[in-house]
Amino acid sequence: MQLRGPVEWALHCCAVLAGLAPDRYLPTRDLADFHGVPKEYLSKALQALSQAGIVEGTLGPAGGYRLTRAPDRITFLDVVEAVEGRAPTFVCTNIRRNFPCLTATEKSQCTEARPCAVARVMWQADRAWRDSLRSVRLSDLLKTLSTDLSPGLQRRAAAWLDEHS
């Protein structure tokens, strides 16, 4: 069970976009160069963010992506689910239906409406994971970064992004 590269890229891209002026668009090319990841592949993740309504893209020169709303209204869960999908981490294959000692009635009662005890526990953990991700917003990440990163680095990063507008 593992989150893949695009999720990490998407989160870092959102952090960059959140630090920009609200009306500014940043193209895929710059986001890819800034993070050192393949542009064409990163583009897929950004498209997923766009479809989820987290960012919006605009065409033509000076085009690119920007956030659709303020960083305090975008959670980690929004980004993760946009790229990774909303499917639960645990899939119940309804293994109960295979029990050799089931009557036809009991077998028919093994439905998604009555999830099995194992699945309920696993889904509870899934909810705890999502709740944790939902509790952190991009604005929180920005605040953390502003103390984690030296002022010099912050200035240089902003300058680099300005040059490539």
Place this chain on the structure above:
Amino acid sequence: MQLRGPVEWALHCCAVLAGLAPDRYLPTRDLADFHGVPKEYLSKALQALSQAGIVEGTLGPAGGYRLTRAPDRITFLDVVEAVEGRAPTFVCTNIRRNFPCLTATEKSQCTEARPCAVARVMWQADRAWRDSLRSVRLSDLLKTLSTDLSPGLQRRAAAWLDEHS
């Protein structure tokens, strides 16, 4: 990001073993038949449980697997980590090191000892997931099953397992 079949099988197998008499061994063959899953492949999951010290196997006729300790001393997390591994769900590729505006000093400071802000949030969610799994024991699962399943089904399941001793 998805948990795979063997995890589900392992949990259900542990539930069965937990319901057995403490000194009784149940072979892979019966566990596979009872759950309707491929025996050879299930064997891999059981071996993982064995290596993790959750179950122990014994050879020869009347051999098989049994739990190494009481069901109230085995958590869901024990089982999940035994089969799925202990690797964190989010892997930080240290994307920071790719920033084009880093000095050599700053780049060298991007070490695992100082994880990046994004990874910290993802790992916090990972901990919430594991904490939730750790809070449920096999004994809790047994109790749930005893109320979920009809007395008749419980009796028939026990009888089926007895026949195949």
Place this chain on the structure above:
DNA sequence: TCATTACGGATATACGGTATCCTTAAGGAT
């Protein structure tokens, strides 16, 4: 001695993640 069983290595197969390329359409600059 023999049947049974866990254990682990080797292997085959299928699927999904990874990555790239290309075409299309749209918007801005000249």
Place this chain on the structure above:
DNA sequence: ATCCTTAAGGATACCGTATATCCGTAATGA
């Protein structure tokens, strides 16, 4: 009006891992 830039998304190739099976070995009890 024309050209360049860019998002958008379809098609495709590659590779790694999950899935699944088979076999040999060793140990155990009947």
